[in-house]
Amino acid sequence: xxxxxxxxxxxxxxxxxxxxxxxxxxxxxxxxxxxxxxxxxxxxxxxxxxxxxxxxxxxxxxxxxxxxxxxxxxxxxxxxxxxxxxxxxxxxxxxxxxxxxxxxxxxxxxxxxxxxxxxxxxxxxxxxxxxxxxxxxxxxxxxxxxxxxxxxxxxxxxxxxxxxxxxxxxxxxxxxxxxxxxxxxxxxxxxxxxxxxxxxxxxxxxxxxxxxxxxxxxxxxxxxxxxxxxxxxxxxxxxxxxxxxxxxxxxxxxxxxxxxxxxxxxxxxxxxxxxxxxxxxxxxxxxxxxxxxxxxxxxxxxxxxxxxxxxxxxxxxxxxxxxxxxxxxxxxxxxxx
Numbered sequence: 345x346x347x348x349x350x351x352x353x354x355x356x357x358x359x360x361x362x363x364x365x366x367x368x369x370x371x372x373x374x375x376x377x378x379x380x381x382x383x384x385x386x387x388x389x390x391x392x393x394x395x396x397x398x399x400x401x402x403x404x405x406x407x408x409x410x411x412x413x414x415x416x417x418x419x420x421x422x423x424x425x426x427x428x429x430x431x432x433x434x435x436x437x438x439x440x441x442x443x444x445x446x447x448x449x450x451x452x453x454x455x456x457x458x459x460x461x462x463x464x465x466x467x468x469x470x471x472x473x474x475x476x477x478x479x480x481x482x483x484x485x486x487x488x489x490x491x492x493x494x495x496x497x498x499x500x501x502x503x504x505x506x507x508x509x510x511x512x513x514x515x516x517x518x519x520x521x522x523x524x525x526x527x528x529x530x531x532x533x534x535x536x537x538x539x540x541x542x543x544x545x546x547x548x549x550x551x552x553x554x555x556x557x558x559x560x561x562x563x564x565x566x567x568x569x570x571x572x573x574x575x576x577x578x579x580x581x582x583x584x585x586x587x588x589x590x591x592x593x594x595x596x597x598x599x600x601x602x603x604x605x606x607x608x609x610x611x612x613x614x615x616x617x618x619x620x621x622x623x624x625x626x627x628x629x630x631x632x633x634x635x636x637x638x639x640x641x642x643x644x645x646x647x648x649x650x651x652x653x654x655x656x657x658x659x660x661x662x663x664x665x666x667x668x669x670x671x672x673x674x675x676x677x678x679x680x681x
Contacts, residue, residue: 346436346437346440346444346445347374347375347376347378347380347382347437347445348375348376348445348447349372349373349374349375349382349435349436349437349445349446349447350372350373350375350447351370351371351372351373351384351433351434351435351447351448351449352370352371352449352450353368353369353370353371353433353449353450353452354368354369354370354371355368355452356450356451356452356453357452357453357454358418358452358453358454359454359455360418360420360454360455360456360457362457363459364418364419364420364422364424364456364457364459365417365418365419365420366417366418366454367415367416367417367418368415368416368418368452369413369414369415369416370384370413370414370416370433370449371411371412371413371414372384372406372411372412372413372414372433372435373406373409373410373411374406374407374408374409374410374411375409376408377408378408378595378596379405379406379407379408379595380405380406380437380438380439380595380596381403381404381405381406381437381438381439381591381592381595382403382404382405382406382412382435382436382437382438383402383403383435383436383437383438383442383589384399384402384403384404384414384433384434384435385402385433385434385587386399386416386431386432386433386434387431387432387433387434387448388429388431389429389430389431389432389451390429390430391425391427391429392429392430392431394528394530394586395528395529395530396418396419396420396421396424397416397417397418397431398416398417398419398530398533399414399415399416399417400415402414402534403438403589403590403591414433416431416433418431418454420456420459422459422460423459423460424456424459425456426455426456426457426458426459427455427456428453428454428455428456429453429454429455429456430451430452430453430454431451431452431454432448432449432450432451432452433448433449433452434446434447434448434449435447438589438590438591439569439591439594439596439599439603441552441554441559441571442559442573443554443555443559500525500526500579500580500581500582500584501579501580502579502580503579504551504553504558504560504574504576504579505548505551505560507526507560507574507579507584507585508551508558508560508562508572508574508585509546509548510522510526511523511526511527511535511572511585511588512544512546512562512570512572514526515535515536515544516544516546520536523535523536525582525583526582526583526584526585527583527585527586527588528583528585528586530586530587531573531585531586531587531588534587534588534589535588538588538590542564542566542568542590543564543565543566543568544564545564545565546562546563546564546570547562547563547564547612547614547615548560548561548562549561549562549563549569549606549610549612549615550610553576556575556576556577557573557574557575557576557586558573558574558576558579559571559572559573559574560572560574563615563618567592567593567618567619567673567674568590568591568592568593569590569591569592570588570589570590570591571587571588571589571591572585572587572588573585573586573587573588574586592672593618593619593671593672593673593674593676594671594672595671595672596671597642597650597652597666597668597671598640598641598642598652600619600652600666600671600676600677601640601652601654601664601666601677602640603615603619604616604619604620604664604677605634605635605638605654607619608628608629608634609634609635609636611634613625613629616628618674618675619674619675619676619677620675620676620677620678621675621677621678621679624664624677624678624679624680627680628662628680631662635654635655635656635660635662636656637656638654638655638656638660639654639655639656639657640652640653640654641653641655643663644663645668648667648668648669649665649666649667649668649678650665650666650668651663651664651665651666651681652664652666662680662681663680663681664677664679664680665677665678665679665680665681666678
């Protein structure tokens with residue numbers, strides 16, 4: 345079950361400086377009985393843009409009953425229309441899609457004062473005019489030379505999976521310009537800020553659609569997962585990727601069992617072997633087809649093990665034995681009954 349996060353802002357309104365800058369904070373509390381990793385993101389109100397806001401370390405581990413505070417910086421660019429705006433904080437578990445258990449804070453209001461865009465200096469235009477002749481000469485040479493023409497620039501896929509794979513390819517290949525073309529500023533900052541970097545050999549899991557977005561999930565050889573959020577209307581053009589969330593293997597027994605069964609349902613033996621020992625994988629694949637719409641419950645614990653029962657209303661049942669000290673790592677499922 346996803347954590348029922350509690351999220352609140354420090355105030356209902358924040359006052360910006362004359363340069364339309366400001367700071368505020370949000371608090372996220374884990375009311376559950378198990379530690380969980382929360383993802384915090386900002387939702388811009390009508391007329392505002394998410395690029396106006398920034399927050400450091402949006403993904404954090406929160407112990408049961410504990411709270412974390414997020415400092416949000418606001419910087420409205422010059423030329424933005426004056427008026428009243430708002431933003432909200434959103435919190436959800438890193439191991440679940442946002443639409444499954446996200447929680448929104450109340451609206452935080454702020455006013456933007458009128459400001460003029462800075463005047464563009466004239467000298468770049470003069471420099472551009474001077475360079476135009478050189479550029480035309482180079483272009484003419486490239487177009488009319490008999491061979492060795494350069495390849496055309498990469499486009500933007502219209503399919504969510506292909507677009508997400510292009511993002512991961514650009515990230516893994518350290519192609520910063522290509523990555524910037526495929527992502528928004530906020531998503532690019534989140535991806536490039538991921539420490540490590542993690543193993544970048546990614547395997548596709550699925551793409552699910554919700555609320556005008558596609559959520560594409562992948563896992564790597566180390567067991568990490570990454571969830572990329574893409575705006576469907578932007579597919580086929582630049583900056584369709586609006587969010588990226590890196591997660592590790594689940595630290596909760598039920599979530600760990602669910603990840604294993606999800607891999608079983610799609611016949612992903614590689615992922616199953618990351619989550620379990622080979623004898624368990626061999627045993628379950630010899631059974632009937634993977635259960636559909638299963639229910640999960642903890643039926644026993646102690647001695648370094650937690651037993652998660654996976655059952656269906658049609659009578660299917662299997663108990664997965666999970667080592668508690670192995671949660672968050674590979675091969676935590678050590679037996680079955």
